[in-house]
Amino acid sequence: MLETCITNVRNTVPLVHNITNYVTVNDVANVLLACGGSPIMSDEPEDVADITSICGGLNINIGTLNKRSIEAMFVAGHRANDLGHVVLLDPVGAGASALRTSTAVRLMEDLKLDVIRGNVSEIKTLALGSGTTKGVDADAADAVTEDNLDVMVRFAKDFAARAGVIVAITGAIDLVADGETCYVIRNGRPEMGRITGTGCQLSGMMAAFLVANPDHKLEAAAAAVCAMGLAGEIGWANMLPGDGNSTYRNRIIDAIYNMDGKTLKEGAKYEVR
Amino acid sequence: MLETCITNVRNTVPLVHNITNYVTVNDVANVLLACGGSPIMSDEPEDVADITSICGGLNINIGTLNKRSIEAMFVAGHRANDLGHVVLLDPVGAGASALRTSTAVRLMEDLKLDVIRGNVSEIKTLALGSGTTKGVDADAADAVTEDNLDVMVRFAKDFAARAGVIVAITGAIDLVADGETCYVIRNGRPEMGRITGTGCQLSGMMAAFLVANPDHKLEAAAAAVCAMGLAGEIGWANMLPGDGNSTYRNRIIDAIYNMDGKTLKEGAKYEVR
Amino acid sequence: MLETCITNVRNTVPLVHNITNYVTVNDVANVLLACGGSPIMSDEPEDVADITSICGGLNINIGTLNKRSIEAMFVAGHRANDLGHVVLLDPVGAGASALRTSTAVRLMEDLKLDVIRGNVSEIKTLALGSGTTKGVDADAADAVTEDNLDVMVRFAKDFAARAGVIVAITGAIDLVADGETCYVIRNGRPEMGRITGTGCQLSGMMAAFLVANPDHKLEAAAAAVCAMGLAGEIGWANMLPGDGNSTYRNRIIDAIYNMDGKTLKEGAKYEVR
Numbered sequence: 080m081l082e083t084c085i086t087n088v089r090n091t092v093p094l095v096h097n098i099t100n101y102v103t104v105n106d107v108a109n110v111l112l113a114c115g116g117s118p119i120m121s122d123e124p125e126d127v128a129d130i131t132s133i134c135g136g137l138n139i140n141i142g143t144l145n146k147r148s149i150e151a152m153f154v155a156g157h158r159a160n161d162l163g164h165v166v167l168l169d170p171v172g173a174g175a176s177a178l179r180t181s182t183a184v185r186l187m188e189d190l191k192l193d194v195i196r197g198n199v200s201e202i203k204t205l206a207l208g209s210g211t212t213k214g215v216d217a218d219a220a221d222a223v224t225e226d227n228l229d230v231m232v233r234f235a236k237d238f239a240a241r242a243g244v245i246v247a248i249t250g251a252i253d254l255v256a257d258g259e260t261c262y263v264i265r266n267g268r269p270e271m272g273r274i275t276g277t278g279c280q281l282s283g284m285m286a287a288f289l290v291a292n293p294d295h296k297l298e299a300a301a302a303a304v305c306a307m308g309l310a311g312e313i314g315w316a317n318m319l320p321g322d323g324n325s326t327y328r329n330r331i332i333d334a335i336y337n338m339d340g341k342t343l344k345e346g347a348k349y350e351v352r
Numbered sequence: 353m354l355e356t357c358i359t360n361v362r363n364t365v366p367l368v369h370n371i372t373n374y375v376t377v378n379d380v381a382n383v384l385l386a387c388g389g390s391p392i393m394s395d396e397p398e399d400v401a402d403i404t405s406i407c408g409g410l411n412i413n414i415g416t417l418n419k420r421s422i423e424a425m426f427v428a429g430h431r432a433n434d435l436g437h438v439v440l441l442d443p444v445g446a447g448a449s450a451l452r453t454s455t456a457v458r459l460m461e462d463l464k465l466d467v468i469r470g471n472v473s474e475i476k477t478l479a480l481g482s483g484t485t486k487g488v489d490a491d492a493a494d495a496v497t498e499d500n501l502d503v504m505v506r507f508a509k510d511f512a513a514r515a516g517v518i519v520a521i522t523g524a525i526d527l528v529a530d531g532e533t534c535y536v537i538r539n540g541r542p543e544m545g546r547i548t549g550t551g552c553q554l555s556g557m558m559a560a561f562l563v564a565n566p567d568h569k570l571e572a573a574a575a576a577v578c579a580m581g582l583a584g585e586i587g588w589a590n591m592l593p594g595d596g597n598s599t600y601r602n603r604i605i606d607a608i609y610n611m612d613g614k615t616l617k618e619g620a621k622y623e624v625r
Numbered sequence: 626m627l628e629t630c631i632t633n634v635r636n637t638v639p640l641v642h643n644i645t646n647y648v649t650v651n652d653v654a655n656v657l658l659a660c661g662g663s664p665i666m667s668d669e670p671e672d673v674a675d676i677t678s679i680c681g682g683l684n685i686n687i688g689t690l691n692k693r694s695i696e697a698m699f700v701a702g703h704r705a706n707d708l709g710h711v712v713l714l715d716p717v718g719a720g721a722s723a724l725r726t727s728t729a730v731r732l733m734e735d736l737k738l739d740v741i742r743g744n745v746s747e748i749k750t751l752a753l754g755s756g757t758t759k760g761v762d763a764d765a766a767d768a769v770t771e772d773n774l775d776v777m778v779r780f781a782k783d784f785a786a787r788a789g790v791i792v793a794i795t796g797a798i799d800l801v802a803d804g805e806t807c808y809v810i811r812n813g814r815p816e817m818g819r820i821t822g823t824g825c826q827l828s829g830m831m832a833a834f835l836v837a838n839p840d841h842k843l844e845a846a847a848a849a850v851c852a853m854g855l856a857g858e859i860g861w862a863n864m865l866p867g868d869g870n871s872t873y874r875n876r877i878i879d880a881i882y883n884m885d886g887k888t889l890k891e892g893a894k895y896e897v898r
Contacts, residue, residue, distance in 0.1 A: 101374040101647040102654050102666050106598075108375050108548035113597050117489060118548065119445070120375050123418040129449030145669040145693060147418060172665070176675030216663060273882070275654035275664065317594050321863050323882025324659050325652075325875040329598040336546070336596025374647040379871075381648050381821035386870050390762060391821065392718070393648050396691040402722030420691060590867050602871040609819070609869025 081347050082340035084292050084302035089115035093290035096134040096159075097283055098122045098152050100142025100171065103276025106328065107138075107283040113336035114306070116287030122148040127155035135290035136165035138283050141182055142172065149182055156190040165289040165296075167194040169282040174204035187242065193289055194300055196247035196282050199223055199231075206238040216272070223252045232261045232352050245300050247285065249278060253308065255301040262301035264349040266308025268315045273324045277331070281307040284335070305347035310334035312346065354620050355613035357565050357575035362388035366563035369407040369432075370556055371395045371425050373415025373444065376549025379601065380411075380556040386609035387579070389560030395421040400428035408563035409438035411556050414455055415445065422455055429463040438562040438569075440467045442555040447477035460515060466562055467573055469520035469555050472496055472504075479511040489545070496525045505534045505625050518573050520558065522551060526581065528574040535574035537622040539581025541588045546597045550604065554580040557608070578620035583607035585619070627893050628886035630838050630848035635661035639836035642680040642705075643829055644668045644698050646688025646717065649822025652874065653684075653829040659882035660852070662833030668694040673701035681836035682711035684829050687728055688718065695728055702736040711835040711842075713740045715828040720750035733788060739835055740846055742793035742828050745769055745777075752784040762818070769798045778807045778898050791846050793831065795824060799854065801847040808847035810895040812854025814861045819870045823877065827853045830881070851893035856880035858892070 094117045099107055104120060111118040121130040124147065131137050137159040139152050159166050168190075170183035183205055187195065195205065198217035223231045231254060239246040240258030248254045253264040271277045285303035292299035314330030322330075367390045372380055377393060384391040394403040397420065404410050410432040412425050432439050441463075443456035456478055460468065468478065471490035496504045504527060512519040513531030521527045526537040544550045558576035565572035587603030595603075640663045645653055650666060657664040667676040670693065677683050683705040685698050705712050714736075716729035729751055733741065741751065744763035769777045777800060785792040786804030794800045799810040817823045831849035838845035860876035868876075 100666070102650050102664075104375050105378060105548065105651060109598055109601065112546045112548060118375075119448070120373070120416050121445075121449070122416065123451065125419070126417065126449050126451040129451065130445070133448060143666050143668065144672065146671070172667075172676075175665070175679060176667070176672050178669065178672040178675070273658045275651060275658060313594075321859075321876075321879060321883065323879030325655055325878035325882070328655065329602065329875065330594075332598035333594060333596030336598070337594065377648050378651060378821065382871055382874065385819045385821060391648075392721070393646070393689050394718075394722070395689065396724065398692070399690065399722050399724040402724065403718070406721060586867075602875065603867075605871035606867060606869030609871070610867065 080295065080298045081302040081305055082344040084288055084299045085306060085338065085343050086340045087291040088287050091291045092117050093136060093287045094119060094134040095136045095138055095283060095286045095290065096121065096131045096155065097138045098148060098155060099138060099140035099279060102142060103279040106276045106280050106332065110280040110332050110335055111283050111287055113332050114284050114287055118283065122151045124150045124154050127151045128158040131155045131159050132162060134164065136286040138167050138286040139186060140169040140171055140279055140282055141179055142279065144179065144182060152186060153189060156186065160191045165193050165286055166190055167196060167282055167286045168192050169279065170195065170197045170201045170205060173197065173201040180204055192244045193296060194245040194247055194285060196249065196285060198278065199248050199250055202246060202248050217250055223248060223250050223254060232263065235261055245297055247300055247304060249281065249304065253304045255297065255304055257297050260297060261352045262349050263352055264301065264304050264308060266305050266312060266348050268311045270315060270327060271311045274328045277307065301349065305349060306335060306338060306343055309343060309346040310338065353568065353571045354575040354578055355617040357561055357572045358579060358611065358616050359613045360564040361560050364564045365390050366409060366560045367392060367407040368409045368411055368556060368559045368563065369394065369404045369428065370411045371421060371428060372411060372413035372552060375415060376552040379549050379605065380552050383553040383605050383608055384556050384560055386605050387557050387560055391556065395424045397423045397427050400424045401431040404428045404432050405435060407437065409559040411440050411559040412459060413442040413444055413552055413555055414452055415552065417452065417455060425459060426462060429459065433464045438466050438559055439463055440469060440555055440559045441465050442552065443468065443470050443474045443478060446470065446474040453477055465517045466569060467518040467520055467558060469522065469558060471551065472521050472523055475519060475521050490523055496521060496523050496527060505536065508534055518570055520573055520577060522554065522577065526577045528570065528577055530570050533570060534625045535622050536625055537574065537577050537581060539578050539585060539621050541584045543588060543600060544584045547601045550580065574622065578622060579608060579611060579616055582616060582619040583611065626841065626844045627848040627851055628890040630834055630845045631852060631884065631889050632886045633837040634833050637837045638663050639682060639833045640665060640680040641682045641684055641829060641832045641836065642667065642677045642701065643684045644694060644701060645684060645686035645825060648688060649825040652822045652878065653825050656826040656878050656881055657829050657833055659878050660830050660833055664829065668697045670696045670700050673697045674704040677701045677705050678708060680710065682832040684713050684832040685732060686715040686717055686825055686828055687725055688825065690725065690728060698732060699735060702732065706737045711739050711832055712736055713742060713828055713832045714738050715825065716741065716743050716747045716751060719743065719747040726750055738790045739842060740791040740793055740831060742795065742831060744824065745794050745796055748792060748794050763796055769794060769796055769800060778809065781807055791843055793846055793850060795827065795850065799850045801843065801850055803843050806843060807898045808895050809898055810847065810850050810854060812851050812858060812894050814857045816861060816873060817857045820874045823853065847895065851895060852881060852884060852889055855889060855892040856884065
């Protein structure tokens with residue numbers, strides 16, 4: 080199934096509208112192109128309804144939100160909902176500021192979201208109304224571990240059921256859940272945390288995977304997580320002496336570019352709970 | 353002549369003011385430095401008149417336009433016109449939204465432009481008042497091909513004559529035309545479309561080429577197109593197993609950095625019609 | 626001492642709030658991660674007080690300033706001052722426009738700054754009320770050279786004393802001074818000027834170094850300058866035929882990622898005056 084998910088992206092070239100932060104936007108665009116999708120960026124309220132209309136999905140990332148882009152998120156989100164498009168929310172920094180938390184909560188309440196993807200601190204903030212955070216990175220105290228895995232799987236499913244979304248919590252162990260099923264994914268490398276924007280890239284790519292697999296959205300979200308983690312493993316295996324996080328960034332996107340269904344199928348490490 | 357064009361850039365270090373999108377802006381800055389120019393970015397209406405005054409050229413790219421940056425485009429454009437500077441318009445996404453189309457049309461009407469550079473869908477939108485588009489990428493149905501080449505050369509010349517600009521239509525076959533002469537250029541690689549921003553990079557570099565070659569603007573625009581396409585070929589020739597679009601992006605800019613007049617002269621593939 | 630400075634960064638993972646330009650922001654984030662720090666970006670006035678509160682330092686870079694981000698710089702700066710955080714100003718383009726000059730001067734007057742880091746033209750503009758500039762690059766006529774070194778060391782110390790800050794003037798020869806002591810640093814490569822944003826990267830990294838070394842801020846600022854210059858030397862030594870400024874950018878950040886205290890200590894080239 081994961082194999083089919085990425086093949087469908089490559090065959091259908093889903094166009095994804097991104098309202099995203101200016102820190103990692105270039106990498107988001109390149110990873111979307113790498114996986115077989117096509118990116119377009121627009122965050123002007125007067126522009127976004129038209130732009131999102133020609134796309135298949137909308138990726139809302141609040142990483143460097145401002146009043147103009149927040150307005151654009153709602154305008155685009157409502158239009159995308161009207162058209163039945165895939166909508167994904169990446170609540171970057173929810174819990175780190177009142178504006179980020181309230182914006183993420185309002186987006187969650189006002190829009191019909193397909194997926195919320197964030198680190199565990201961000202997701203806890205949205206699910207529980209509170210959470211610790213270290214800026215845009217998760218707090219270690221929140222981390223999903225082998226020890227708390229049962230509890231966290233239950234948490235992910237419960238939040239997914241309550242919010243009516245797919246929840247993707249990414250970290251050392253990734254969880255992708257709807258109300259009934261949870262993919263527990265163990266791909267990836269800790270060094271990915273030393274690159275800015277691997278989470279943002281995953282959100283953009285995940286939106287493309289959902290657009291291309293409308294009848295299997297949970298599997299598509301899980302496939303995107305496996306692909307990103309596997310790309311982190313392949314990219315790391317290609318590192319040479321002297322290489323660091325900047326080269327690693329390139330190698331991860333390159334690994335997505337070269338990833339076929341067979342590679343993804345054989346490299347994906349997950350269980351379903 | 354192409355040889356002289358790039359040498360003049362390297363010898364004069366033209367300073368180019370860019371009002372451009374935040375997706376590809378870093379690559380635009382680095383390719384300008386690579387070709388021998390110098391970039392400066394500013395999009396605040398109160399800042400742009402001063403900034404453009406100290407430059408030789410202005411590159412207006414509407415890729416992630418907003419109301420503030422649109423105002424800045426007009427303020428900077430008028431000042432650049434007053435000072436006789438080179439002004440280039442890259443109408444990213446014209447045809448994809450009403451705001452993008454109307455902004456590009458207004459810029460074309462209000463400003464004295466030296467060049468309009470875009471993909472064929474964007475240029476058709478400006479020339480004919482309509483065009484199909486796939487977001488920020490050209491629609492395949494619009495493409496310049498060997499079969500419709502005569503018609504498209506005529507179209508480019510006619511639009512150039514009518515608008516009083518150099519028209520640069522880039523794609524698998526590139527056309528660079530004024531009212532009388534059209535360069536038909538066959539450099540480049542299809543894989544360049546899998547990198548975000550090769551078009552934006554070309555626009556920035558083209559502005560530098562025109563600033564450095566004020567008496568041969570058509571040749572300068574054609575030289576920039578040849579240089580970018582040739583860099584795509586050289587960069588691709590340097591790709592190793594496992595490399596993908598992120599590395600390819602670096603290799604193209606690197607190829608511009610290392611390109612001398614002789615390389616450009618020998619590698620350029622064009623005819624003049 | 627330089628050795629300790631970088632080790633302290635790696636051991637304490639200082640969180641730095643960056644209000645910075647959208648041209649080089651991704652590289653700033655990656656170099657902060659490379660050196661052992663953690664970046665967060667926010668430029669919305671309603672967001673920045675919360676964000677800066679959870680950080681240890683604030684890096685204000687006026688590279689693509691606009692009215693919203695200017696307001697955010699003051700809001701964040703005052704909050705950072707209230708909390709006793711490190712505050713660094715990078716006055717990109719001061720002297721190139723009235724808005725940039727006046728904004729930098731106002732920030733210098735209103736805020737308690739720890740460091741001002743810029744090229745010599747920018748620093749002269751702030752210190753003397755005038756200076757020549759070539760956009761965002763220093764004018765060669767202003768450059769610190771072996772011939773004017775005594776005069777420039779005196780200038781740096783005097784400005785530092787008068788403004789109550791550490792002054793970091795970077796170029797072929799770098800000066801890092803407070804009112805009494807000046808580090809004269811000769812690391813680096815001229816080719817670093819062919820990459821956009823090495824100065825911006827240094828500012829972000831320098832903020833992290835100061836946060837991690839609160840009792841030795843002058844040494845920390847000097848250590849960051851040595852580290853960046855040394856990374857430029859290491860990165861250049863790793864360049865292969867065909868590599869250019871885009872690859873060089875990656876190799877410099879990679880060199881920071883791999884730099885330990887011993888490498889920095891042995892590679893740093895400085896004298897204290």
